[in-house]
Amino acid sequence: MAKHLGTLKSFRFTDEELALLERLAADHGTQKAAVLAGLRALQGRKDISDQELLALVAKRLRRR
Numbered sequence: 001m002a003k004h005l006g007t008l009k010s011f012r013f014t015d016e017e018l019a020l021l022e023r024l025a026a027d028h029g030t031q032k033a034a035v036l037a038g039l040r041a042l043q044g045r046k047d048i049s050d051q052e053l054l055a056l057v058a059k060r061l062r063r064r
Helices: 015-028 031-043 050-062
Strands: none
Touching: 015 031
């Protein structure tokens, strides 16, 4: 039986997001490692930062 190699995911990045990904990939070794490091860092968080809260409120207000 063939070994499962994972599930392919693709995302579109802005130039700014791509630059961030590339910088973090250099620190973590690969783009996947950089993404997983970010996800793991967020996994245990229960509280959001003030900046995240303000961004969320602004986003919701724009929907009105």
